[in-house]
Amino acid sequence: MIWNLDTGWLMMAIAAVAVLAMFFGAALNAIMREDGFGSIGNMVLFTVGFFAAIVIANSFGINLRDLKLAMAFGLGGAFATVSTMAMLKAAIAKI
Secondary structure, eight states, X not given: OGGGSOHHHHHHXXXXXXXXXXXXXXXXXXXXXXXXXXXXXXHHHHHHHHHHHHHHHHHTTOOOOSHHHHHHHHHHHHHHHHHHHHHHHHHHXXX
């Protein structure tokens, strides 16, 4: 699905996700403070996780033509990425 997008549409999708990720990142930074990655770091993790989850779902043959299903996979991947990285950061800080 994502590979079939024109360059302009792909750039708009990345920009839209990055803008929404900035809002989520700022909110998460206010909640997590020093346990997080800062507003920009959270934004990058959200954006990378969103598109990585969509690419991984496509590689497993899951058809994401329905936008609701694509958003569900993307948001799940974004929050899973941020959660995993926060757990790794906490584990490293414990050591």
